[in-house]
Amino acid sequence: MGQLLWRVARNQQLQQEFAEQGYLVREHGRRSTCQADAMHPRRPAPVGIDLYQLLKARKAKEEQSFIDLERLPPELSITILSYLNATDLCLASCVWQDLGNDEYLWQGLCKSTWGHCSIYNRWSPPGFSYRRLYMQLDEGSLTFNANPHEGMDYLVSRGILMDHPKEMAKFIFYTRTLHWKMLRIYLDDRRDVLDELVTLHNFSDQFLPNALREFFRHIHAPEERGEYLETLITKFSHRFCICNPTLVRELHLSPDAVYVLCYSLILLSIDLSSPHVKNKMSKREFIRNTRRAAHNISEDFVGHLYDNIYLVGHVAA
Known part of the structure; x- marks a missing residue:
């Protein structure tokens, strides 16, 4: 990523120096300076963040860390964040407080990892946090992979899942964090959940x-x-x-x-x-x-x- 940013910045630097010098290549290799700026006005500078200026400022200050994501274009920041898993995002939230407190981000993480939960369809009480819900879902999945019945009891006791075979079947069907061996043990004991899972x-x-x-x-x-x-x-x-x-x-x-x-x-x-x-x-x-x-x-x-x-x-x- 750093090499890509530097290549883009270097290209912008060369284009800027070329435009400032105003050299025009003619036949036989002769050069002449363009004096008619009024007749050939330069295009306005692009609106947005100049990556070269950021890198230059960072180099001048001898900064060793990466550029703050808030100073980068949004699409580039999103690309960087897409390479982070849930653990990295939690660690990053210590640095980027806005990211760590973004409920839309945690809501997307919850629904992309656990596609169905009964709590999604309920009215959210005051003080409800998707970040806290993510931690509880992660804890419930880890508990399930150690003891499937305790894992389901954990989710039901916190109101995340309804104690109903159909709701449990949907949770299993749309979740990819449950270990298949523990899932087999659970379904072998809970044939009512297995019946609902087959109908999906x-x-x-x-x-x-x-x-x-x-x-x-x-x-x-x-x-x-x-x-x-x-x-x-x-x-x-x-x-x-x-x-x-x-x-x-x-x-x-x-x-x-x-x-x-x-x-x-x-x-x-x-x-x-x-x-x-x-x-x-x-x-x-x-x-x-x-x-x-x-x-x-x-x-x-x-x-x-x-x-x-x-x-x-x-x-x-």
């Missing part, structure tokens, strides 16, 4: 493997087979059929058939991606094995499923 997904007009990837991107699949994985696939199958009634009617799909296809896709993903499997499953074998369990599914549709896994990759990675 919209799989309309999505190819089955792509919809399954999106589902496992928000709700991570367990590393081992078991009752929890079966529950996830069952809930996904019902939701996929609800979102795609036309496809269900045309291909004669049902939640049970989608369940079988999802399990086949997961097994195929493991077979094709695992380095321990030497003899990979062929497309013909996948079609034959899948249609044994789902008789009404067309061979072309199952073949497209195989092609997607082969080209795109694992559905639960």
Whole structure:
């Protein structure tokens, strides 16, 4: 950033010196001074902050720190601030008091990190501070990643979240600060929250493997087979059929058939991606094995499923 500012300042210095000297290059390398300023008036100086003058003044005063952001153009200050994370902004607030007390800044940080909280939709009481809310949300997320139930209790006890499965599901769906292992533990215990979380997904007009990837991107699949994985696939199958009634009617799909296809896709993903499997499953074998369990599914549709896994990759990675 410093080199970029100095390059801009140097270009402005050369242009200023060239304009002040008023030299005009003629043929044969001869130079003459322009005396007719009235006939050729110089363009007015641009309105705004001269970066060269700032750098020159800083150098003259032998300042070692960076230029105060308040003296820079707003767009440049915003660019600098965009490289700072939340911790850096908190530290910067000790220096830039206006920034640290800017409620619009803290409101944007809250809503960009935690997309949904019940408190966003309530009337703000007197003395409400988004900066304080950010600290509480950050503390709640850290607590959740250590103990998910205590983390949710922390947010509910401070009025940030309503003690309702739908509100908790929205908080989880629009938040990216929760660790997937702790999230899996919480959803395995709170099936009511899991049900609400599944309904937030919209799989309309999505190819089955792509919809399954999106589902496992928000709700991570367990590393081992078991009752929890079966529950996830069952809930996904019902939701996929609800979102795609036309496809269900045309291909004669049902939640049970989608369940079988999802399990086949997961097994195929493991077979094709695992380095321990030497003899990979062929497309013909996948079609034959899948249609044994789902008789009404067309061979072309199952073949497209195989092609997607082969080209795109694992559905639960």
